Amino acid sequence: MDGVHDMGGMHGFGPVVEPGGEFAYHESWEPRVFAINVLVGVERVGGGPGGRVVREEMEPARYLAASYYERWLYSAEQRLLRKGTIGPGEVEAMMRRLEAGEPVPVHHDPAMAERVLTELRTVHPADAPPPDARFARGQRVRVKRMHPAGHTRCPRYVRGAAGVIEAVRGADRLPDRAVYGEKVDPEPVYCVAFGSRELWGPSEEPAWTVALDLWESYLEPA
């Protein structure tokens, strides 16, 4: 999806370093929203594609206006709604109840804490190396021109650019289809290195390299 989340190279956002920016969050509700997102996944109460995909679907002006964890709150709610775990208007109804001073409902389940900690600490095997990679290290490739309406991990700023295979990473399912539940076979993922001139043209800065991990479907021989 060519949305505003795909930010590589955009202008006008201002400075990176700002007071307070070194913290992971400022307000105590923010890590709780992060935790709820994790739990929506671990407890399988959310529907549709994952939180990242849902956040990308936010209307662009709203995405940019929202704080980081506000987007995560949006994705948690959306996933719960899509599964039917909660119904439309139920969050608003609870807001009114809390504002009216009703006691805050609590739920105790220490075993759930154990489950989520186990899940977060579980080491899964790294992606297996692909058996039949089309491209080899050192080979020149070009990123296809495309304009996908759905989720993709191929940022706009590399499309049409030529680079060199830096490494063959592993085999993984193409997210453009897999996140929507399509059954697709794993395909090779490559680390591709691009020269800065190829991506951005002339710059006042000495040339640099940008490397990304790209699925084979995004690439063609250069």
Add this chain to the structure above:
Amino acid sequence: MTDGHDHHHPRPASAVELRARALEALLAERGLVSGEAIDAVVELYERDIGPQNGAKVVARAWLDEAYRQRLLGDPGAAIAEFGFGGAEGDNMVVVANTPAIHNMIVCTLCSCYPWPLLGLPPIWYKSPPYRARAVSEPRAVLREFGLELGEEVEIRVWDSSAEVRYLVLPMRPPGTDGWDGDQLAAIVTRDCMIGTAVPVAQEPSAG
């Protein structure tokens, strides 16, 4: 951007905070998410998992050449020697700085980050300016962090666009001869492992 200067002063909750509280309350009322589970996740990344993990790995790599080779060759296994690993850390790649190459990591599409080694990312890492500019004007970004690199140094920016998560292995600074692992780890900051800073030898302050 939220106000970060009012931790100790009661103030009316924002609309988004009310909404977050309401969602948590709704899930509790349905018996779907427990308070203990939320607390556990929050505490895990506030207390147990953070840049102190990555710093231990870096310090070991500085002290032990065989470990450094394992870390670069099979990062998952080398990191697991410390017991570190889990969500957002299953496909690790460690990129080593040298006198000729300086590495930095970014996620232009969202906020991908090696949680088991660095915890949750800082606000600047997941904000539009860094996501936009790290790939298109890295030296200008590094200058904001106070890092000026010589023109002869090649900057390599790693955009975490797939499942690989990156960690920068910085160079051990001069002036640290004879330091032990704890002393070395103390100067390996989070930003050094993202690549927006480099370690500087400072005697750890007493206490």
